[in-house]
Structure formats: structure tokens, C-alpha cells
Amino acid sequence: MAISSLTxxxxxxxxxxxxVVGFGTWQTPDGDVAYQSTIDALAAGYRHIDTAxxxxxxxxxxxxxxxxxxxxxxxxxTSKLWNDMHGYESAKQALDDTLKRLDLDxxxxxxxxxPNPKAxxxxxxxxxxxxxxxxxxxFEAGKVRAIGISNFQVHHFEELLKTAKVTPxxxxxxxxxxxxxxxxxxxxxxxxxLTEAYSPLGTGKMLTVAAIQEIADKYNKSxxxxxxxxxLQHGFLPLPKSTHKERIIENGQLFDFELTADDMAALDKLExxxxxxxxxxxxxx
Numbered sequence: 001m002a003i004s005s006l007t008x009x010x011x012x013x014x015x016x017x018x019x020v021v022g023f024g025t026w027q028t029p030d031g032d033v034a035y036q037s038t039i040d041a042l043a044a045g046y047r048h049i050d051t052a053x054x055x056x057x058x059x060x061x062x063x064x065x066x067x068x069x070x071x072x073x074x075x076x077x078t079s080k081l082w083n084d085m086h087g088y089e090s091a092k093q094a095l096d097d098t099l100k101r102l103d104l105d106x107x108x109x110x111x112x113x114x115p116n117p118k119a120x121x122x123x124x125x126x127x128x129x130x131x132x133x134x135x136x137x138x139f140e141a142g143k144v145r146a147i148g149i150s151n152f153q154v155h156h157f158e159e160l161l162k163t164a165k166v167t168p169x170x171x172x173x174x175x176x177x178x179x180x181x182x183x184x185x186x187x188x189x190x191x192x193x194l195t196e197a198y199s200p201l202g203t204g205k206m207l208t209v210a211a212i213q214e215i216a217d218k219y220n221k222s223x224x225x226x227x228x229x230x231x232l233q234h235g236f237l238p239l240p241k242s243t244h245k246e247r248i249i250e251n252g253q254l255f256d257f258e259l260t261a262d263d264m265a266a267l268d269k270l271e272x273x274x275x276x277x278x279x280x281x282x283x284x285x
Contacts (some may be wrong), residue, residue, distance in 0.1 A: 003232060006045040010237060012169040013192045016146045018109070019048035020074050020232060021252065024198060028097040030057040037243045038064035041153060042075070042139040045251045050172075050198075050239050053098055054078035061076035077102065078109040080150060080172075081135075083117030091134035095143060105187030108126055110144040111172055115156035116280050125159040126195060136166045143242050146170065146247050149282045150198075154187045159193075174277035175236055176206060176227060177270040181277060197231045200238035202274030216264050222250055229254050229268045 021039040028034045034057035036186060038049060051061050057208070058079065065103035079102065085094035095110060112131055116124040118242070135147045148170030161167065171188050175181050175197035181256060188195045207223050216226045224240065228251060231238035238253040259267070 006087075007047050008252050008254050010194055012194060013167065014146060014169055014222075016108070016169070018146075018170075018194070019046070019134065020237055021046065021198070021228070022048035022050040022076070022237060022239040023077065024049045024239035025049065025055055025057055025061060026198070026241055028055065028057055028241065028243055030060050030091070032060075033243050034060035035064045035244075037052075040245045040248050041067060041188055042068045044245075046248075046252060047074060048076040048078070050078045050274055051084070051102075053082040053101075054080070054096060054113060058098060058101035059103075060189050062104065066103065070147045072104070076108040077104065078111065079107055079114040080111040081131065083114055086112075086124075086131045088130040091131040092138070095134070095138055097163065097276060099143070106142060106145045109146045109148060109150045109170060111139065111170065113150050113151045114154075114280055114283065114285075115152045115160075116206060118285055121281075124156075124201065128156070128160050129163040132160060132164055135165070136251075146227055148193070150173065150196075151278070153184050153280060156280065157184070157187060157191075166192055168193055169195055170194045172198055172239075174199050175231070175276065176200050176202045176214070177230060177267040178202045178206065178272060178274035179276040180268065180271070191274065194255050195236050197236040197238045200236075201227050201242055204205065205274035209270065211266065211273070215245070215259075217245060217265065218263075219257050219259075221257060224251055225254055226259070227258065229259055230264060233264060245282070 023046040079098045081094045120127045146169045148168040150172035210221045216223045
């Protein structure tokens, strides 16, 4: 698929179109910073904003969406259910709370943020099944246009599929040249599930990797642009995050070059240079 701009889309399994790059807002403080960076992203042409209850910035992002002057249906908005709200009734409440904070009537995508929170270690599969039932109902009711998961590895995903009526449309993972998460990405692909890539720059650690800098110099691009282009060429949906206007703009300028097969292969070999994903079964949150 040829992609040429931030408004180009992938099509999810249910036919919903999702812009190929999302603006990430993890660790973006609530208030002026979250508000202004979202305004800057929308002005730069992003039409996909990714937040979460746990980020604590939904209210500021909601204000920015309103004040941008861009029609609601032109912006794809994702949020996520936090670990303290797993379960059927809790998940219904969590979605209502998120919609209220964002001041929206519906979400475009709602995700279970983590599969196995510390509090649910003894019954995570059952808790996910109940959570998912609430999300399926919200999907059927039109409160969310698509539903998905985040940080799920194969065994988490397989458990969910035992009871799910609706297969998740998205699995958002820590994916970048340092950790390609091959096993779960293959599983996603088998089930027609889009892989979204959070921390596409390895939480910034990738910016200092000499091998990527060499490739960046060759194309006269930044290391960030190379890592994001790599993500797109693999068919992932990267979610770059920045609070600096010039970086936000630069991270969206990915469509006037293409990495060669050799350079893609070189980037694929960089496993471990900038960290790897958290083991969802061992997190302390």
C-alpha cells in the first residue's frame, strides 16, 4: 500500500479507517503542555490522537480537540482502560469517565491497556473476559467505533479469544527496531489485527544509536524519521510522542522517502539496542 500523508489510513477488520500515524501523549503532563502539543499536532496534519486514562491528560486533550476547529469525525481518538478498572461494571464506568473527561460522545478506539495487572494476577483471564464483554457492548452500541488490546502477548490473546464474540481490531505494542516482538506480531497478522507501535523510538534511546544515525545521514533525515519510516514499511502504525512543535512536525514528515530493502534489513538486526518490552506478567502496576 502506497502511503503519502498523515491522513492516509489503514482499514481495520471491521472496515473502520485509521490514520497511519498517531500522535502519542504518554508522559505528556495535563494542562498547557498536553493542550498545546495536541493543538500543534493537529495543526501539523495529524488526525489520530492516542491517549489513556492512566496518562491523566484526557481533559486537556479534549479541550484541544474542541478548540482546534477540526470536525470531530475527521479526528481519530484512542483511549485505554487502566488496570484498576478491569471487570464488567468497572469497564463500563471507565469508558463513561473517559468520554466525560474528553468531552466526547464516542471514541474511535478503546483498548485494554495491560492484560495482567498486578491486582489481577490470580484471575487475569476472567477479568479480561468480563472487561471485553463490556467493551463489546460499547462497540455494538456505537460508543466506540473499534475495540482492541495493548501489551497482550500470545497467551493473553489466546485466552481472550476463548470468550470473545468480537476479535480485537488492534494490539498496541512496544515495537521498534530494538524489539520487533515477532511472535505476537505474527499472531496479530494471522488474526487480521493491526499492530500499533508505541515507543517507536524506544522511549528515545534509539536517538543515540550510531547504526541508525548512519542510515539517517544517507537519507538526510533524522534518526526519528528513519525509525518511524521503518515502522510504516513493516505495516505497523507508529505513535511518536513529542511536546516540541518542531519535533512534532518533523515526526510527521515521513512520506518523501523510502528505505531500501538493505536498510530495512540492517534496522531489523538491531535487537536490544534500545531496550525491550515489559513482561506483562511481571509488571508491578
